[in-house]
Amino acid sequence: xxxxxxxxxxxxxxxxxxxxxxxxxxxxxxxxxxxxVEIDSLIEEYGSPVFVLSEKxxxxxxKNAYRAFSTRYPKVQFAWSYKTNYLDAVCRIFHxxxxxxxxxxxxEYEKAIDNNTPGNKIIFNGPDKSEEDLVKAINNKSIIHIxxxxxxxxxxxxxxQLKERPQVAIRVNMDTGIIPQWDRFGFNYENGEAWNxxxxxxxxxxxxxxxxxxxxxxxxxxxxxxxxxxxxLAALAxxxxxxxxxxxxxxxxxxGFASQNTLQGAYMPATDTTPSFDDYAHAITTAMTAANxxxxxxxxxxxxxxRALIDDAGWLAGTVLANKRLxxxxxxxxxxxxVNLMFTSFWYDHEIYxxxxxxxxxxxxxxxxxxxxxxxxxxxxxxxxxxxxxDHFVIKRxxxxxxxxxxxxxxxxxxxxxxxQHEKVHLIRKQEDxxxxxxxELVPDYLQN
Amino acid sequence: xxxxxxxxxxxxxxxxxxxTGESFTTNEIGLMIINxxxxxxxxxxxxxxxxxxxxxxxxSAGRDLYEYxxxxxxxxxxx
Numbered sequence: 287x288x289x290x291x292x293x294x295x296x297x298x299x300x301x302x303x304x305x306x307x308x309x310x311x312x313x314x315x316x317x318x319x320x321x322x323v324e325i326d327s328l329i330e331e332y333g334s335p336v337f338v339l340s341e342k343x344x345x346x347x348x349k350n351a352y353r354a355f356s357t358r359y360p361k362v363q364f365a366w367s368y369k370t371n372y373l374d375a376v377c378r379i380f381h382x383x384x385x386x387x388x389x390x391x392x393x394e395y396e397k398a399i400d401n402n403t404p405g406n407k408i409i410f411n412g413p414d415k416s417e418e419d420l421v422k423a424i425n426n427k428s429i430i431h432i433x434x435x436x437x438x439x440x441x442x443x444x445x446x447q448l449k450e451r452p453q454v455a456i457r458v459n460m461d462t463g464i465i466p467q468w469d470r471f472g473f474n475y476e477n478g479e480a481w482n483x484x485x486x487x488x489x490x491x492x493x494x495x496x497x498x499x500x501x502x503x504x505x506x507x508x509x510x511x512x513x514x515x516x517x518x519l520a521a522l523a524x525x526x527x528x529x530x531x532x533x534x535x536x537x538x539x540x541x542g543f544a545s546q547n548t549l550q551g552a553y554m555p556a557t558d559t560t561p562s563f564d565d566y567a568h569a570i571t572t573a574m575t576a577a578n579x580x581x582x583x584x585x586x587x588x589x590x591x592x593r594a595l596i597d598d599a600g601w602l603a604g605t606v607l608a609n610k611r612l613x614x615x616x617x618x619x620x621x622x623x624x625v626n627l628m629f630t631s632f633w634y635d636h637e638i639y640x641x642x643x644x645x646x647x648x649x650x651x652x653x654x655x656x657x658x659x660x661x662x663x664x665x666x667x668x669x670x671x672x673x674x675x676x677d678h679f680v681i682k683r684x685x686x687x688x689x690x691x692x693x694x695x696x697x698x699x700x701x702x703x704x705x706x707q708h709e710k711v712h713l714i715r716k717q718e719d720x721x722x723x724x725x726x727e728l729v730p731d732y733l734q735n
Numbered sequence: 736x737x738x739x740x741x742x743x744x745x746x747x748x749x750x751x752x753x754x755t756g757e758s759f760t761t762n763e764i765g766l767m768i769i770n771x772x773x774x775x776x777x778x779x780x781x782x783x784x785x786x787x788x789x790x791x792x793x794x795s796a797g798r799d800l801y802e803y804x805x806x807x808x809x810x811x812x813x814x
Contacts (some may be wrong), residue, residue: 292791295765295803297750297810300758611802615809647762674795 294672296647314648314671317639317680321705325603325641325680328703333717334678335604335623337689337702341379343599344685345707348383351595354563358571361586365409367541368394370592370686371600375704375714377401380595388590392419399426409538409590411457411499413437413471420444424452431457431499431538433472438483445492455497455538456483460518462511464503471501475518481525488530495532498522501540501590505549509561509569512539516570520577527580534579538588539570545597547634547683550666563594593686600685602627603641606677607656617651619670621679624655624662627700628684629691631655631664638665641678645671657696694718738812739773752812759810764789768803772813778804 318325321340328336348364355362365388366380372394377387378401387398390412398408405426413433415423420441423430425448432438432454441452457472458480473480487495498519502511516537523534543566548556574587607620625631638653651670655662664681673679692699698718703711743751748766750759761769764785771781778800785796807813 289790290788292785292789292796293762293764294799295762295768297759297761297765297803297806299810300760611805615806 293645293647296649296672298649314639314669316641316643317682318641320601320603320680322709323705323711325678328711329603329605329678331711332701332703332713335602335627335700337627337684337700338601338603339373339376339685339702339704339714340599340601341704341706344376344379344596345383347595347598348380348385351563351589351591352384354567355571355587355589358567359574359587361584363536363586363588364595365407365538365588365590366595367590367592368397369690370541371596371689372397373689373702373714374401375712376596386588390414392416392422395419395423395428406453409588411501411590417444420452421448424448424450427453429496430454431472432483432487433457435483435486438486442490442492445490452493453496454487454493455495455499455536456480456487457499457501458519458522460500460502460515462502462514462518464506464511466503468501468503472499475522480522484522484526485529488526488532495526496534497536497538497585497588498534499538499540499588502542504542505544505593506542507544507559507561509566512566512570513573515539516573516577520579523585524578524580533581533583534585536586536588537574538590541590541592541594543591543594545593545683545686547597547630547636550633550635552635596685597683598685600683600688602681602684602688604679604681606673606675606679608675609672612652617649617672618654619651619673620654620656621664622656623681623700624657624664625659626655626657626662626693626695626697628655628664628681628688629693630684630687635665635668636684637682638668638670639680639682640671640673641680643671644673644677647672659695689715698722738814739769739807742769742812744769750812752810757810765803768800769807 320338321342328338365386366377368387368389381401381403386407387403388409388411389395389398391414395410405428408428410423410428411431415437417440427450430452458475459469459472460475461467473483487493500515500519502515519537526532544560546556546560579585602623604621604623607622610618612618648669648671650667653665655664701713701717702715704714705711748761768781771784782793782796782800786793
């Protein structure tokens with residue numbers, strides 16, 4: 287005789303209160319495949335947890351973003367933000383699609399070179415560029431976005447020793463209405479520092495001043511501040527032309543586009559509130575077209591979008607370790623992936639799904655990671671089906687910053703696989719093991735025995 | 736079992752507790768457990784009824800049963 291499907295007994299108090307305007311939560315549908323590859327088979331072959339990247343999603347998202355801008359403005363160039371995800375396979379996909387590299391450290395610069403990016407297609411940002419990094423960048427004709435006066439004078443000092451003329455731009459910070467105003471990077475517009483830096487660069491006659499860069503913040507959910515930024519950069523470009531008869535080759539508006547991950551405390555889900563690429567493109571290109579650049583020239587528009595291009599392509603699949611009751615009777619679930627792998631859990635309400643239908647009942651649940659650390663919380667409160675120990679789950683939209691900001695705390699970092707466009711799975715970063723750490727550590731002789 | 740007998744329980748799992756005016760909902764297995772408790776069945780007997788009828792092993796069914804009994808005690812529906 288076939289037995290009936292079992293479901294855990296539940297008892298729920300009916301609480302009267304103000305009804306939620308969105309009605310009751312719809313049942314969480316399981317997600318069992320990524321690009322038609324079974325999540326169970328990925329876990330079986332590559333272990334649990336495992337990061338999964340979809341090449342198809344990366345390429346589709348890039349094409350969508352490029353279309354949104356290039357159909358509205360004649361000269362558009364994307365530069366892949368390495369810090370968002372610098373796995374070589376990921377960077378090479380973006381480079382194949384036509385993106386340059388945008389790096390913020392010597393380490394990332396080396397990666398971009400190893401990924402066969404031509405030197406003149408690498409934009410070097412960030413406050414920490416060593417003399418060695420700058421020499422390399424100048425010799426390779428890379429574009430250096432100067433962050434502060436000490437860096438500017440270091441480059442000036444190097445010009446006497448090197449044959450190549452440095453290709454430079456300055457990063458400008460400004461008030462665009464965004465709070466908090468990011469003023470720690472670059473030169474300020476309002477207090478005249480940016481103008482002073484341009485004067486210093488052009489009067490030295492030793493560098494090629496080719497562009498202006500601004501990065502107004504991160505996870506910007508309104509597109510208007512970009513338009514304000516462009517207006518101010520255009521004013522700076524005109525001032526430069528009037529004084530030095532020098533036009534600006536490009537305007538780099540940085541990144542900061544929001545992804546569809548919902549920030550903690552947000553009233554509405556980000557899928558309903560995040561502007562689309564078309565929204566951003568409309569605001570930015572309208573401002574670029576409206577701004578009067580010197581000589582009626584059209585500077586190239588450079589975008590350093592990171593998060594919005596890669597977040598959707600990343601997934602994290604794993605396994606339930608335990609179910610527990612908390613002191614007040616609330617349910618909690620412990621899973622094998624925590625804030626060590628998803629630093630982003632500190633600010634996002636990540637979307638997590640069961641891989642299989644296990645129960646029609648769901649219960650408010652706190653989801654903890656596996657770390658022996660009280661702050662290892664993946665979701666504080668989510669209405670989640672009652673999974674059992676050993677069941678699989680998958681977390682959506684974890685492509686940005688997880689694989690670069692992850693921590694090696696008390697355990698090894700897991701495998702990362704890429705599903706290519708033909709639905710074939712490739713291992714693109716091996717999980718760590720004790721040998722990885724043995725190689726790095728040295729034990730002094732007197733502690734050997 | 737007197738406390739359980741004082742509850743008004745519908746066939747689809749809606750429970751009304753007249754002593755406090757509170758309402759609860761339970762699922763099919765929860766309802767089955769309450770009915771077996773009202774019949775005076777022991778925990779082991781309830782586990783064997785569940786494992787006979789449903790696709791579940793005795794250890795898991797026992798774990799869930801004791802958790803459910805805790806819920807009933809916490810809501811003062813069971814002594």
